Amino acid sequence: MTELSEFLRSRRARLRPEDVGLTPFGGRRRVPGLRREELAQVAGVSVAYYTRLEQGRGQNVSTSVLDAIADALRLDTAERHHLHKLARPENRPRRPADRPQRVRxxxxxxxxxxxxxxxxxxxxxxxxxxxxxxxxxxxxxxxxxxxxxxxxxxxxxxxxxxxxxxxxxxxxxxxxxxxxxxxxxxxxxxxxxxxxxxxxxxxxxxxxxxxxxxxxxxxxxxxxxxxxxxxxxxxxxxxxxxxxxxxxxxxxxxxxxxxxxxxxxxxxxxxxxxxxAGGGGTAAPAEGRDAVAGER
Structure with missing residues (x-):
């Protein structure tokens, strides 16, 4: 299961139908939170389209659709940004993850x-x-x-x-x-x-x-x-x-x-x-206090 799938499922699980203005239906619910079809209804997208997205098969999803899903899930700013990063990898930072970091x-x-x-x-x-x-x-x-x-x-x-x-x-x-x-x-x-x-x-x-x-x-x-x-x-x-x-x-x-x-x-x-440190007002030398991180 992809990171996007797990994130969307975890956000659906936080909400109840009444939280988004829906009347619960279907009797006893097997899983907590909103069902896929309920979220799709609130977001204004088809159930099939949302299902493909949650399964990691939503290619070229638009910003407007992601924003509609974020609104339906009641995502805050950080969660909304995270959703866009997961669903649209081309918008992630282009810096290589293994590039050593040095403090100027x-x-x-x-x-x-x-x-x-x-x-x-x-x-x-x-x-x-x-x-x-x-x-x-x-x-x-x-x-x-x-x-x-x-x-x-x-x-x-x-x-x-x-x-x-x-x-x-x-x-x-x-x-x-x-x-x-x-x-x-x-x-x-x-x-x-x-x-x-x-x-x-x-x-x-x-x-x-x-x-x-x-x-x-x-x-x-x-x-x-x-x-x-x-x-x-x-x-x-x-x-x-x-x-x-x-x-x-x-x-x-x-x-x-x-x-x-x-x-x-x-x-x-x-x-x-x-x-x-001997009463001086200057901080200790940088050696030993500055790290170059790139490998673990």
Missing amino acids: PAVRHLLDSMENVPAHVLGRRLDILAWNRMNTALLGDFGALPPQRRNMAWMVFLDPATRELYADWDGKAADIVALLRSHAGCYPDDPALASLIGELSMKSPEFRKLWAAHDVRDKCFGIKELRHPVVGPLTLACETLVLPVDQDQRVVTYHAEPGSASAESLRLLASWTLEA
Whole structure:
């Protein structure tokens, strides 16, 4: 079964006939959610056409038809974009999935200049490509991990310290899987991504369950509750900035509300970090903090 088939079936399963203005018919329903004929009716397409699409045989499907199906399924922006990527492969990024990712020197300098703001760069597959000193103080020492383990999905599901760090681990895990699913829609033939998903599926029952849900999100901001081993509870705003030159790279930052207890904790963490580094105001050399990701 194709990724498109599984995604459409999972979205149909979320809806009931009454959710889309239909009266249930046909007695006892064997499967949850909308039937194919009900979705086709709401979307204004023939049952045969929708069935071919869900089975992966809908060649040259138009944008208008995909939008009608997305409307019928009540898809949000991220899900709608994912549907278009799956149904129209020609619109996927043309960059090769195995192209090594390098962080531009200007971006590394930007991270270094953010002395009081934890920040890191995520690449394809949620690989961690670069980070600053405050990020190490807040989230842990990425540089101590083997390069193939510098991946946010791997850390969230398989690293005990990372699991303990997030107070709402369930929410963090769901966000990570939904974002990884979006990456899979862009690069369905990426062998490194398939290897990562295979490892997580084999070693984490939570990942298997979340992956099977086919949820897609592209969360760019939010509030994170952390349980830091040194400064205790933290409530931080997380902002994600997509780099215009390489949209597979995102700068992720954390900051606290001014005057809050979390802001004071971050200030203390920053001062301790500088003291540990010898009191200087310049971030550590890029060597050991910058990764080139291309193989797993």
